Amino acid sequence: MAEEAGTWTLADRIDRLFLTVCRPDGEQYTHEEVARACREATGETFSATYLWQLRHGRRDNPTKRHLEALAKFFQVPVTYFFDDARGDEIAKEIAFLGALRNAGVRNVALRAVNLSPDGLDTVSDIIDTIARREQLRSQGR
Known part of the structure; x- marks a missing residue:
């Protein structure tokens, strides 16, 4: 993962969400759990495999609706994915909240x-x- 959030790829940003925004029991959400929630939120195709590909940089051009669904699931503003400056701020907040867990x-x-x-x-x-x-x-x- 890149050192500065402003240089993070989409895959880096999605991975950071998985690593720091966890289930109430402290475990990471599975790709299937997140994909299911995103399918329900958008009504569009969104598979665990597709999510894994996004997370690992194998795919890098999701629809805006997919990113909105991911943002909603992980409870971050959608600007986390689009705005480098705001993404940096959000990434720092996520890291801080992750540390407090x-x-x-x-x-x-x-x-x-x-x-x-x-x-x-x-x-x-x-x-x-x-x-x-x-x-x-x-x-x-």
């Missing part, structure tokens, strides 16, 4: 609510240090 992240955030600005800066510095160490470790250094 993680109980550990949510716990840290809730515990940090009452910290002073200096305390928050300290926590931020610690997180940056740990992230750098983990990145080096994952690179085998």
